[in-house]
Amino acid sequence: MQQGRMAGVRDQAVALLNEVKMTGETSAKVDLLKSLMELVLHRDPSSLLPEFVPYLMELQTETGSPIRKYLAEMIEGIGTQHVDFVPIMVPVLLALLRDSAPAVARRAVTSGSNIFRIVLEQVALQGVYSGQVERRLLDCWNWMTFFKDAVYSLAFQHGNDGIRLLAVKFVESTILLFTPDPSGSLPNQQSSDGSSKGFNMAWVAGGHPVLDANALGQEASKSLGLLLNQLRAPEASSLPCLVAIVIINSLAGIAKRRPSMFGRILPVLLALAPNCEPIQGSQIASVVHELKSAFLSLLKSNQPGALPWRDRLVAALRSMNMGDVADQTIRQLERALRVAERNRTAKDVRVSAKERVPPQVSTSQVSTIQITTSVPVDPSLRKRPLPQENGSQQSTDFDELSGKRSRHDALPNTAQIEATPAISNGTGNVMANTAVFGDHSIAPLISAIATLLAQGERGANSVQILIDTLTPDILTEIVIANMVHLPNSPQFYPSVNPAANWGQVNLPHSGPAEIAVNSFTAPPMETAAASQPYPPPLDPSRDLRKDPRRMEARPAGPSEGVTALLIPKLEVETNVVLAAGLSGATAQAGASLNLESTSNAPTNLRDPRATFHLQANNRQGGPSPIQVKQEPKQEPIEAEHLGNSDPALPLSPPPQTGISLAQVPLPAITLQPLTGEQGAALSTASLVRILENHKTIAAAGGADLRIALLARLVAQSYEDTESLKVLQKHVLADYHAHKGHELGLHVLYQLFADHACSDVDQPTSTSAAYDQFLLSLAQGLRDKISAGDKSLSRLLGEAPAVPMTTLKLVEELCNPASGADSSKSEHVTAGLTALWSLILQRPPTRDTCLKMALKCTVHESDDTRAKAIRLVANKLYPLNFVAQSIEDFATASLLSVVDHQSGDAAERETIEEDNSGKTELTNGDQRTSNGAAPMDVTVDEEAHQPTTTARTSEVTLSEAQRCMSLFFALCTKKHALLRQLFQVYGRSPKAVKQAVHRHIPILFRTIGSSSQELLQLIADPPTGSEYLLLQVLHTLTDGTEPSKELISTVKTLYDVKSQDATYLIPVLSSLSKDEVTPIFPRLVDLSSDKFQAALARILQGSAHTGPALTPAEVLIALHGIDPHKDAVPLKKVMDACSTCLQQRTVFTQQVLAKVLNQLVEQTPLPLLFMRTVIQAVNSFPSLESFVMEILSRLVSKQIWKLPKLWMGFLKCAHQTMPKSFHVLLQLPTAQLEDALKGFPSLKEPLAAHADQPSVRPTVPRSSLVLLGLSQDTPAVLEAAPVGQEPSAETPKQ
Amino acid sequence: MKLRHAMVCASNQNRSMEAHALLQKQGLDVSSYGTGTNVKLPGPSAREPNVYQFGTPYRQMLEDLKNKDPELYKRNGLLQMLKRNSGVKESPQRWQDNAADGAFDVVFTFEERVFDMVIDDLENRETKLLKLALVINLDVKDNHEEAAIGGKLALDLCQRLEMAEAWEDEIDDIISRFEKQHRRRLMYTIRFY
Structure with a gap:
């Protein structure tokens, strides 16, 4: 049905396309194309696009420019969603770029730009994730490079301004795309940077099979040079104001987003101040204004690279009479800076207050912590009125960020190390903790840094130097080691995080971790400024000085974090272990993508560039959620180990790490062993999270691998039925979008393979899991089934084995309970379709399935039966390997009603027959599955059980129909079967005959009168089938011209076999006069009603030749019959005459007059002449005078010499x-x-x-x-x- | 070609609404916005303006002012203006919150400060469509008489743009001719949606 609908859509689309071609009016064409696009792109893209894209591309030759413009739009629509078509469409797009109509060219630039970005992103992602780029995508990329070059040429040459604008914009966007974004967005992250839309060249910085980051960077640099040249004399002199504005705007945008280019861009822009002299044009004022706003926005942007330029920017603005605005901006910036400074101090103070938490607190005293923290008793807190905790604090801190940021930029300090995105996650990663502390090599370093930090601002500079000398690997480890200090509760973050980074905190970096590490010199994220263990440089409180040790310790475990951590306890554990075990690199790489770290790991193994990433994963956590349960056991050892190593550290203020561990009862928390339930709940939850992330993976091109890994993961933990259930739920939630089929199959194969490999002696738990999973998947699909959905058939067709339980399900589908509502009919369809595909694709189950299908063909429900019969007769019967079984079944079922048997007896018979053969097959199947118990159960035990339906001895009509329908359907396919029908017809009970009669019209009209088998049958009908034969002949001739073969066959039948003119009646109308005349006496000899029928046919004739005999000829022929010679009783002839004359409308008085006129001339006069005359004059009294004439002619013919006629004459005379x-x-x-x-x-x-x-x-x-x-x-x-x-x-x- | 126009002033009351009403009457596709933080209407004195939130229906403001001082507000024309406005649309809209209204082809501002705010705002939006937006400024004093003149000028220019085959290709010409004819200076720039 779905196919039907889709075909309908296709037809519609074809119709629309034709209409487009036929329509002359441009706007109408565009409207039609829009509807067409709707169908092609949104209704059924997968099947329609390949067909229609070439046709659509032909539209480039259309004369109406709106059509070509819309073509460009369509190309965008298709290209951005279906990259596969890019190679076909880009040549067209290139042609459109050179279109004579500017609007078309403009649209082409826009379309191409968007496709360009999509393609680039896909190429990059695929390369990053799978280490290679598919050929087709590479093809797309090559085409897009052509496109890029074409647009570049438009951007730098003088032509149409409107096109140039867009081309310049495209150049800008490619420059941005081709250079790494220092604000560091990673795959999956939608950055706020509009033009790059989340894509960042930094992704491929580590190496990419296709994209060479360096080369692209150089290209970007070259393009930038070209753009800049436009603004320099002499180029600028011919630059239209419009273009100048856009170029200035683009350059400012680039400078803002790519600080590395600041130094190249600004001099050129500054050279334009104050009056944009090189540029000439009427609208120079607008250009100047644009320049001003560019300067202002650069000034405000507060890029670190902009700082050296600040003075020159201000000077330039002054020269443009914007001095006051510039000053105002500067003032704002400075004020913000001061505010930030103040707030920071305030926070430090608050921190110092918090660290009053008793250091000896341990897990058992959790409640005490809460109390202590929630009651601020510290006097310093009262002294300094602070904004309230958390909530309102948050808002205050948002305001301070710009100032704070600038300060950090100006004086890069240790905050940068700590602020690398790596730490910003805050899941309190215990696993990371243990892993890192297992590595002693960095411990001295950490303590050294801590020492330096403790010295405040001065030490910070040294730390900076130290860090610069470290290799990224070691630096990463230090960062990771420090992550333990991150608070666990995300709600702590707003209070310490700049708002700008908020998004990144929630969705921190994932993917290649080297970015995070390598780019820490880039604008830092002041993630945990407050938790930095160095004393605040300004205005430290008295407490801090008094006890610097505590001060340091404090930030490591902010009490808010602890509180959130511990309450409720179980939840905390969940959090911790989840974070630790599942997403090993969560802290590093963030929640969003990192959940896939488990599935990514193997990928990365193949990808040398990702080694670091992997390393991070391995170091930090168990790569698989299955291991989660074991983790806690390792904890105590690690913790102990830590404690031991602490004293070994150099004399210095105790390293932050040690203290934090001592004070914050994190490790203690994780010591709680998980109960089995908790473990299961955790792994389930983690699985759910993995599953929910499918979209990102699909976008990255790793969907296939993900599915394979997921399947393996789930299958391995098959004992945990929960995980299978979770997966199943996910799959069924959106079967198509979630690639449910692929995923399900992977799991099934995995389970099946496990089962095949497993020991035969072991309990077949995999087998059970397999059965259960397949069954429940099938059930789920069944419940969601929509018309035409082939999912179920596909699943069953491709699953490694189909056990009986699942087949049962299919059988139930096909046999809905009686009285079920009509919606079940879709189930029947689905079930039958599934059976069909099973029969086709799975020889071992073939017989079982066939049997089920056949059972449906005698189903009580008409609907089910009709569907099943269609399937069996149309789809299955043509298959050689099942044809005989079908035929046998149909015949048996036919015979069952014919011979008064109960239908089931026949069924039983065939089933038993089948089973004998099947057992062998089963054995064969068993052998192939490596000795394991057969999963494909092919013997249907229940089928042996005779259905105990009470049968009446009489076959009812509906019963007969039920059992015979299949046979009739088969007859249309194989005409030879008809003979059987004819043979049994004679002995059939009445109901069966009725059923046959009902079917005859449809059946034989389908077969047609030229079927050789049928003709043979007609020529030689079995005895007892005469009536049936007649019916058939009537059907065949009813309303249609019988074929020549049929006529000749019937004549043969008449001539050779039966001499029964009855058979001739149906074909009479097609016979000529010469043919009818010889047999006419035989027709007269038939019973009255048959003669009437014959008469009607004769008179009716065929459309081509007209009636075989006219009414007059009929009467004359009647009179010409010689009772003796023709062996027709006179009585019959008389009756025939009467019959004719009764039809007054046919045998009118004119006809009669003509007949009588002719007859009276005959010598000898026909025997019945006078009788007819009398009848004629009786019927039509107006004929009297005509009859008198006849009579007088008879007188002249001496009628009295013929005694019989003479009597008639007198009678007539008397009457008249x-x-x-x-x-x-x-x-x-x-x-x-x-x-x-x-x-x-x-x-x-x-x-x-x-x-x-x-x-x-x-x-x-x-x-x-x-x-x-x-x-x-x-x-x-x-x-x-x-x-x-x-x-x-x-x-x- | 059918362009989408946006008329923008500070409070979406006088200048932008005058132009909105006029363009709408001429069958152009037009919307209007204000860039201010709030909607401000003159009050009894310069220090006591009537301040409303964007989104407050004009009708509600009308009732409010009627209750406060019908004489004053009738005299300074506010009541008539609000009445006109309520016939054009429901309530004042803020430019910065109009992302959902889609891309405009022409954004017409009536004050350089507003012009800059619009540019600034567009700058901060994501460029997705690569669709050109022409931002034009025409300085118009914020009083009823000037607003009426400004509205007519805006209409004239928008009609010229509308008539152009492609304004992108002839914008400098269009603006120059306009400036020459009306002896008014314009400022324009291009932004991308």
Whole structure:
């Protein structure tokens, strides 16, 4: 059904495309194209796009520019969503760039720009994640490079301004794309930097199979040079103001986002001040204004690179009469700086207050901590009124960030180390902790740094120097080691984090960790400024001086963090272990992507560039959630170990790490062993998180690998049915979007493989898990099934094995409980489709499935049965390997009703037959699955059980139909089966016959009258099937012209076999007059109703030749029948005549007159002539005078010589008196006398008639005598001696 | 070509609404905004302005002022203005919050300060569509008479832009001709949505 709908969509699309071609009007075309796009791109892109894209590309030759413009738009729509088509479309796009209509070219630039970015991003991601770039994508990239070059040429040459604007913008965006973004967004992160849209060249900095970061950077630099040149004399002199504005704006944007380019851009811009002299144009004021706002925004942007330029910027602004604004800006910046400074101090003080938490607090005293912290008893806190804790503090700190940032930029200090994104996560990574502290090599370094930091500002500078000398690896370790000091509760963050970095804190860096480490010289993130263990440089409180040791310790474990950590306890544990075990690098790489660290790890193994990343993972945590449960056990050792190593550290203020561990009861918390339930809950939760991240992975091109890993992961922990359930839920939540099919199959194969490898003796738990998973997946699919959804069939078709339980499910699908609502019909369809694909694809299950399908073909529900029959007859029957079984079943089921058996008996028979063969198959299957218990259970035990339905001895009509439908359907496919039907027809009970009769019209119209098998059957019908044959003939000829073969076959049948003209009736209308005439007597010989039917056919004739016989010819033929010669009883002929004459509308009086006219000329006269005359005159009294004429002709033909006719003549004359008087008077006297003798009543009126003066003279004298009108005429006596007596008797008047 | 216009002043009351009403009457696709933090209307004295939030219906302001001092506000034309405004749209809208309204082709401001704020705001938005936006400033004093003139000028310029085959290619010309004809200086720039 889905296919049908899709086909419908395609038809619609084709129709639209044709309409587009036919329509002349441009706007109408565009509208049509929009509808077409809707269909092609949104309704069914996967199947329609490949077909339609080439057609759409042909539109480039359209004359209407709006159409070409819309083409560019379509290219964007398709290209951004389906990169595969880029190679086809970009050539068109390139052509559109050179389009004569500027609007088209503009749109082409825009479209291409967007596609460019998408392609670049995909190429980068794929390279980063999989270490290689697929060929097709590479192809796209190459095309986009062509496009880029084409647009570049537009940007730097004089032509259409509007196009140039966009081209310049494109150059800007490529410069931004090709250079690393120091604000450091990583894959998956949507940065606020609009033009780069989350993509950062830094991703590929570590190496990429296709993209060479250096080369691209150089290219960007070159493009920048070209842009800058535009603003220099002499180029600038011919620069339109519009373009100048855009270039200035672009350059300012680049400078702001890429501080490294500041030094190149600013001199050029500054050279333009104050009046933009090199540029000439009417709108120079606007250009100047643009320059001003560029300067201002650069001044405000507060880039570290901008600092040296600040004075020159201000000077330039002054020269442009913007001095006051510049000063104001500077003042604002400075004020912000001061505010930041103050706030920072305040925070330090607050920190010092907090560190009053008793250091000896341990896990068992958690509640005490809370109390202590929530009741601020410290006097210093009261002395310095601070903004309230957390909540309101947050807002205050947002305000201070700009100032703080600038200060850090100016005086880079240790904060930068600590502030590298790596630490900013705050999940309190215990695993990281243990791992790092296992490594002694860095311990001295850490303590050294701590010592330096303790010295405040002065020491900070030294730390900076120290850090510069460290290798990234060691630095990373130091950072990681310090991560333990991060508070666990994210809500602590707002209070210490600049708002600008907030997003990054929530979604911290993931992916290649080297970025985070290598780029720490870039603008830092003042993540944990407050928790830095160095004394605040300004205004330290008295307490701090008094006890610097405590001061340092304090920030390591902010009490808010602790509080959040411990309450509730279980949750904390969950947090900790989750963070530790699942996302080993969470702290480093962040929640969003890092959940995939487990699945990424193997990828990275193959990718040398990612070694560092991997290292980080391994170091920090267990790579797989399965290991989570074991982690806590390692804890005590590590903690102990730590404690031991502490005293060994050099004499100095105790290193922050040690203190923090002592004071913050973190390790103690993690010592809690997890209960089995907790462990399970954790691994489930972690699995859920992994699953939820599918989109990002898919975007990165690693979906396939992810699926494989996930499947392995889940399958390995099959004992944990929960994880299977979770996966199953995920898969079913959105089967298609979640790649449910692929994922499910992977899991199934994994389980299956495990099972195959497992020991035969062991309990077949994998097998059970396999069965259960497949079954529940199938059930889930069933519940979600929509019309035409093939998911279930695909799943069953491709799963490694299909156990009986699942087949049962399919069977249930196909056999909905009676009375089920109509929505179940989709289930039936799905079930049958599944059966079909199983039969096709899984030979071992073939017979079982076929049996199920066949069972459905005799299902009680009409709907189910119809569907099943369609499947079996149309799809399965043509398959050689099942055809015979189907035929056998159908035949058996037919015979069951024919022979009064119960239908199930027949079924049972076939099933049992099947089973014998099947057991062998099962064995074979077993062997292939390596001796393991067969998962493909092919023997349907239940099928042996006879269904115990009470049967009435009489077969009902519906029962007959139920069992015979399949057979009929097969007959249409294999006509030879018809013979069987004909053979059994004769002995069938009435209901069966009725069922057959009902089916005949459809069946035989489908088969048609030219089927060879059917014709043979007709030529030689089995005995007992005569009625059926007739029905068939009627059906075949009803309303249609029977084929020549059929006619000749029927004639043969008539001639050779039966001599029963009945068979001829159906084809009569197609016979010619010459053919009908010889058989006409045979038709007359049929029973009256059959003759009537024949008559109708004869008269009706065929459309081509007209009626075989006209009504007149029919009557003449009737009269021509010789009862003796033709062996037709006269009675039949008479009846036939009567039948004809009853049809007054056909056999009209004209027809009769014509017939009589012809008949009367015949010699000898037909036997029934007079009878017909009498009947005619009875039917049509108006024929009387015509009949009189006939009668007088008969008189002249001496009718009295034919005794039979003579009687009729007299009868007729008698009936038609008085009109017949003058005919009677024409008779010779002797015959008149005869007539009067037969009908004495005639005499008197006849005499009266003859006596009329006008008549009398014409009457022969002898006749007058006979009538008693004249007496003495000897002639009369001579002529009619016999007539005397009657005349004598006649009383004279 | 059908362009989308945005009229922008500080409070989305007088100048932008005058132009909005006029352009709308001429069948142009137009919206209007203010760039201020609040909507400010003159009060009894310069130090006591009436301040409303953006989004407060004009009708509500009208009722409010009527209740406060119908005589004063009738005299200085505020009531009539608010009445006109309420016929054009429901309530004043803030430029900085209009991201959902989609990309405009032409953004017309009536004050350089507003012009700068619009530019600044556009600068801070994400460039996604690569769609050109022409930002034009025409300085107009914030009183009813000047606003009426400013509105007509805005209409004239917008109609010229609308008539152009592609304003991108002839904007310098269009603006120069406009300046010459009306003896008013314009400022413009280009931004990308």
